[in-house]
């Protein structure tokens with residue numbers, strides 16, 4: 001069994017985008033009250049007193065859109081300053097990144113993963129539900145700013161939606177000729193938008209690889225990461241291609257992570273809504289950290305059982321009550 005040392009920390013459940021596959025426009029979402037978000041100090045206390053003593057040393061900040069947190073730079077700075085932190089990364093849609101790239105880098109963030117589902121501004125706007133105002137250019141500027149500041153690796157996440165952006169796969173893959181970027185194609189998961197799942201489902205990564213292989217060839221590649229991507233490279237390209245194939249190839253055997261929601265619930269598996277632990281309520285009373293560590297340890301012990309018993313249920317019967325943005329995708 002792999003070591004579980006990677007915590008994905010959701011900082012906020014809100015977002016300035018409404019991606020079709022995640023929180024589609026019109027979907028009724030119950031947002032958390034701000035007073036229920038874990039504060040920077042509470043996050044640091046949980047890391048110091050609970051997670052680091054249990055062996056966690058890799059952290060990813062996500063959401064919702066984590067750059068909407070006004071204290072994002074301070075949170076990065078505080079986690080980066082913990083001597084035990086081995087890896088600190090962020091997932092973002094890059095809309096607010098142009099101004100934040102440098103401060104985040106200076107605060108100690110070294111890795112960044114950015115959602116980018118299309119190179120075509122109209123298509124992009126329709127996927128992210130732009131509400132009448134184009135978001136493409138500001139997002140692209142954010143990506144370029146991250147590149148210029150020196151984030152390396154810089155990963156671009158593409159959720160492939162059949163009939164929508166699958167025609168752009170070769171264009172997106174071709175970005176890796178010019179730039180040392182890591183373009184990752186993600187199979188759409190049935191979380192967040194039932195309509196999309198029922199209509200068009202997902203495209204297996206191997207089909208995408210086949211298209212790329214036929215056009216340019218495809219070798220295996222390497223890139224730093226803690227996640228489930230299989231990495232390849234077009235011969236002669238500067239960057240790499242990653243494939244995240246949670247639907248066609250189960251990667252739960254190698255699962256190394258847990259998730260902490262913005263309101264402080266610890267979730268042992270993305271696709272499982274049982275056995276969650278409410279850390280915030282305990283933290284806000286008079287916390288007994290030894291007891292909290294025991295409770296988290298228990299979740300670590302039963303995690304393999306949760307993974308395998310519940311994953312199939314999650315992908316076929318549609319029992320999720322929270323979207324990726326609410327869980328911390």
Ligand SMILES: Nc1nc2c(ncn2[C@@H]2O[C@H](COP(=O)(O)OP(=O)(O)OP(=O)(O)O)[C@@H](O)[C@H]2O)c(=O)[nH]1
Nearest residue numbers: 091113157186225226227228229244246257270329
């Ligand atoms: N099924 C499943 N999918 C996941 C999990 N974590 C990430 N993913 C998928 O992988 C995509 C990319 O995740 P990122 O936030 O970029 O993180 P990562 O790939 O784990 O990060 P790296 O450390 O850079 O490899 C997500 O959008 C999900 O679709 C997980 O625990 N389970």
Ligand SMILES: C[S@@+](CC[C@H](N)C(=O)[O-])C[C@H]1O[C@@H](n2cnc3c(N)ncnc32)[C@H](O)[C@@H]1O
Nearest residue numbers: 022063064065091092093115157188189324329
């Ligand atoms: C929930 S977002 C949060 C961070 C940030 N807002 C962003 O978009 O990168 C994290 C990741 O979840 C992915 N995601 C959301 N819904 C998904 C779904 N139904 N299937 C697969 N990936 C999904 C997004 O593409 C993104 O890469």
Ligand code: SF4
Nearest residue numbers: 015017019022064093
């Ligand atoms: S994928 Fe990220 S950017 Fe898109 S709606 Fe979800 S949280 Fe927002």
Ligand code: SF4
Nearest residue numbers: 252255269270271307
């Ligand atoms: S579905 Fe659950 S067990 Fe599988 S990789 Fe994701 S978090 Fe881990």
